[in-house]
Amino acid sequence: MKTTNFFCxxxxxxCSFSVQAQLKRLNQQQTFGGQPSITKTLKxxxxxxxxxxxxxxxLKTGGxxxxxxxxxxxxxxxxxxxxxxxxxxxxNDVYIQYGKQAPKRLTNDTLAEKNPTISPDGKxxxxxxxNDLFAVEVATGKEIRYTTDATDVIYNGYSSxxxxxxxxxxxxxxxxxWWSPDSKKLSFMRFDDTKVPMFPINGSTGQHGYxxxxxxxxxxxxxxxxxxxxxxxxxxxxxxxxFNEKTDQYFGMPYWSFDSSSMMVQWMDRGQExxxxxAVNPVNGTKKEIYDExxxxxxxxxxxxxxxxxxxxxxxxxxSDKTGWAHFYLYTLAGKLVNPLTSGxxxxxxxxxxxxxxxVVYFTARKEASTRTDLYRVxxxxxxxxxxxxxxxxxxxLLSPSGNKFIxxxxxxxxPPKRALLDNNGKVIKELEDSKSAEFSQYAFGKTExxxxxxxxxxxxxxxxxxxxxFDKTKKYPVVFSIYGGPNAGTVTNSWKGTANQWWANEGIIxxxxxxxxxxxxxxxxxxxxxxxxxxxxxxxxxxxxxxxKAQPWVDPAKLxxxxxxxxGYMTCMALTYGSDVFDFGYAGAPVTSWELYDSHxxxxxMDTPQENPEGYKNASVLTYADQYKGLLHIxxxxxxxNVHMQNTIQFIDKLQNLNKHFELMIYPGGRHGWGGVKxxxxxxxxIRFYYENLLNKPAPAELLK
Numbered sequence: 001m002k003t004t005n006f007f008c009x010x011x012x013x014x015c016s017f018s019v020q021a022q023l024k025r026l027n028q029q030q031t032f033g034g035q036p037s038i039t040k041t042l043k044x045x046x047x048x049x050x051x052x053x054x055x056x057x058x059l060k061t062g063g064x065x066x067x068x069x070x071x072x073x074x075x076x077x078x079x080x081x082x083x084x085x086x087x088x089x090x091x092n093d094v095y096i097q098y099g100k101q102a103p104k105r106l107t108n109d110t111l112a113e114k115n116p117t118i119s120p121d122g123k124x125x126x127x128x129x130x131n132d133l134f135a136v137e138v139a140t141g142k143e144i145r146y147t148t149d150a151t152d153v154i155y156n157g158y159s160s161x162x163x164x165x166x167x168x169x170x171x172x173x174x175x176x177x178w179w180s181p182d183s184k185k186l187s188f189m190r191f192d193d194t195k196v197p198m199f200p201i202n203g204s205t206g207q208h209g210y211x212x213x214x215x216x217x218x219x220x221x222x223x224x225x226x227x228x229x230x231x232x233x234x235x236x237x238x239x240x241x242x243f244n245e246k247t248d249q250y251f252g253m254p255y256w257s258f259d260s261s262s263m264m265v266q267w268m269d270r271g272q273e274x275x276x277x278x279a280v281n282p283v284n285g286t287k288k289e290i291y292d293e294x295x296x297x298x299x300x301x302x303x304x305x306x307x308x309x310x311x312x313x314x315x316x317x318x319x320s321d322k323t324g325w326a327h328f329y330l331y332t333l334a335g336k337l338v339n340p341l342t343s344g345x346x347x348x349x350x351x352x353x354x355x356x357x358x359x360v361v362y363f364t365a366r367k368e369a370s371t372r373t374d375l376y377r378v379x380x381x382x383x384x385x386x387x388x389x390x391x392x393x394x395x396x397x398l399l400s401p402s403g404n405k406f407i408x409x410x411x412x413x414x415x416p417p418k419r420a421l422l423d424n425n426g427k428v429i430k431e432l433e434d435s436k437s438a439e440f441s442q443y444a445f446g447k448t449e450x451x452x453x454x455x456x457x458x459x460x461x462x463x464x465x466x467x468x469x470x471f472d473k474t475k476k477y478p479v480v481f482s483i484y485g486g487p488n489a490g491t492v493t494n495s496w497k498g499t500a501n502q503w504w505a506n507e508g509i510i511x512x513x514x515x516x517x518x519x520x521x522x523x524x525x526x527x528x529x530x531x532x533x534x535x536x537x538x539x540x541x542x543x544x545x546x547x548x549x550k551a552q553p554w555v556d557p558a559k560l561x562x563x564x565x566x567x568x569g570y571m572t573c574m575a576l577t578y579g580s581d582v583f584d585f586g587y588a589g590a591p592v593t594s595w596e597l598y599d600s601h602x603x604x605x606x607m608d609t610p611q612e613n614p615e616g617y618k619n620a621s622v623l624t625y626a627d628q629y630k631g632l633l634h635i636x637x638x639x640x641x642x643n644v645h646m647q648n649t650i651q652f653i654d655k656l657q658n659l660n661k662h663f664e665l666m667i668y669p670g671g672r673h674g675w676g677g678v679k680x681x682x683x684x685x686x687x688i689r690f691y692y693e694n695l696l697n698k699p700a701p702a703e704l705l706k
Contacts, residue, residue, distance in 0.1 A: 026506070031503040037439075038436070038440045042409065043433065047398060051402050053077075084098055087125050092110070119183040124233055144235045147188075154192050160193050162216070176188060176189040180256050185231065185232055190226065201641075203670070219596045219598060219604055219607065241280045251268075252266030260282075263279075271604070293322055296528075306318065312356055316333065321347075327341070327348055350363060353403045360378070360403070371394075373493075375395060389408055393412050395409070405422065405424065406422055408420055412495060413450055415496065416435045450462070451465055461516065466512070467510060469508075473553065479561065480509055480695070481561065481583075484565075484566075487534075514545045532608060535571075535574055542575065550582070561585035568588075570588075580628050588634070591622070593622040596617055626652065636666040639669055641672055641673050689705070
């Protein structure tokens with residue numbers, strides 16, 4: 001990675017002061033997108049209608065247009081329905097609609113039906129009601145009840161909270177059932193939360209308030225007991241997969257085989273160090289192990305992107321970081337490794353297309369630089385790897401249906417987004433659009449650079465820094481240090497950062513984001529350093545970056561502010577306690593303050609249980625370092641956060657109060673793990689006031705606080 005010479009950069013910027021002074025500056029509306037500025041909005045490209053036409057969303061009309069790649073001719077486009085059948089829930093009941101016909105009511109019950117899902121052959125619609133699994137036969141309206149044992153702690157086909165949040169994923173909307181491709185069977189998960197502790201979330205509205213009772217397993221708590229069942233579409237006895245539900249275990253997203261003869265079930269131990277795939281027979285529930293992976297740290301049980309089944313019904317492609325770097329592997333359905341598709345000290349990201357006829361795989365990866373994404377192709381045998389994108393840019397790619405062409409929207413920190421059409425050899429066919437406005441050169445703005453900061457023990461930490469407009473190396477500037485900090489969740493990318501950072505650049509604030517050694521920039525090998533000691537390496541690297549900043553002659557050594565939300569909130573609170581000799585101010589959102597307060601699956605992946613790793617939990621807790629707090633910390637939290645409970649903030653401020661420490665606290669009533677809507681202006685104004693009062697030592701402009 002190229003490292004900027006800071007003093008040459010600073011001198012060059014200083015020498016250009018007289019030129020910059022003659023240029024216009026972005027005003028408030030231009031900075032925050034209310035008026036045209038140095039860039040213009042690219043028209044959103046949403047996909048392809050066929051190999052000759054890509055689809056563009058018209059911002060004026062709100063419709064889609066098909067653009068001919070040869071002539072540029074535009075034509076209105078109406079996407080064909082993915083199906084001429086739609087199922088929906090209206091006023092708690094399930095309806096089905098064919099084309100433009102009037103919707104047909106399928107259920108009539110006072111209880112709510114959830115996640116209605118039509119079978120592939122269109123004959124049934126499955127759903128859950130009051131935690132049991134049902135279906136209705138479309139032609140006759142006959143209702144079929146598959147399960148009968150649901151309670152307030154037993155759910156059939158409806159996820160337990162920790163599975164919804166961490167394993168199956170929020171996009172499922174708690175759905176935990178799956179039709180077989182031949183429509184003859186349903187598979188589902190049954191969750192028993194009997195032993196999972198209940199966590200109360202109290203709402204404050206009304207005279208008496210109310211309580212949400214969520215079964216939330218915190219680190220070390222009992223997890224839900226889970227079974228995987230199969231049932232015939234027309235009903236009958238449930239066949240249970242041959243797993244012992246009393247085993248402390250996790251099940252990942254399952255996958256039906258193309259011919260419906262088996263289901264591939266992902267199994268993982270409680271410690272999350274052993275991942276197995278089983279082919280389960282839906283007729284009798286027997287299972288056969290087809291894959292076994294172990295890692296000394298942990299394995300991520302991804303809810304998307306790990307497995308791609310091929311249409312030849314003979315192979316699948318697996319994504320794994322078992323070598324210390326994420327790569328793709330070609331396996332037979334029986335679990336035999338054919339060969340790695342990729343290898344080396346770099347990371348694949350997403351599998352975009354498998355051309356089974358030509359035996360070519362298209363994918364994105366961070367290979368040329370960890371802060372950039374490019375498109376590649378490789379043959380089934382792992383040979384002929386070829387980069388298809390170009391330049392020192394981050395690329396967002398849309399492949400055509402055949403894979404013969406692709407559109408890339410590309411940028412870097414110095415180049416606003418551009419768009420181009422290329423063939424699958426990487427040859428540019430034509431440039432399509434450029435977001436740089438005609439007035440770009442008429443404005444002075446704070447320059448953004450990619451840099452690296454040495455860790456002192458072998459890591460060059462990637463960072464992106466925006467300097468103040470008219471930067472002068474003889475002056476001293478305050479700094480806003482923005483972070484997230486979670487494992488394998490780096491935020492530093494070599495891509496255009498927009499203009500929202502220019503208000504603070506005009507006000508004379510340096511803005512920087514830094515990724516630590518376990519952010520994913522250095523592969524799983526780097527991420528695994530966090531095993532059993534969250535907080536350690538993140539804070540070591542952030543403190544190193546903070547000290548580096550304060551050593552620069554153009555940084556005010558008393559005005560380093562760090563800010564982040566969720567894991568970033570945790571890091572911010574750690575910075576004002578454990579790292580308070582380096583950081584002066586903090587602005588934290590919804591922080592985890594002690595890891596035994598967070599959920600089992602996420603926390604134990606990295607920390608093991610509190611019973612197994614008590615010293616690690618103590619060392620990773622903000623509460624441990626409350627007596628080291630100094631500077632000024634502003635904490636904000638939604639009082640109904642069902643992810644990072646406000647309990648975290650309450651326990652931390654209790655410590656600070658008992659130590660007679662001064663801090664600021666903002667509670668957002670009704671707020672979850674985020675908040676918006678009518679509270680957005682208040683949230684924004686609070687941050688603006690904090691920055692002006694503490695970094696700039698002047699009142700915030702009234703127009704910014706509206």
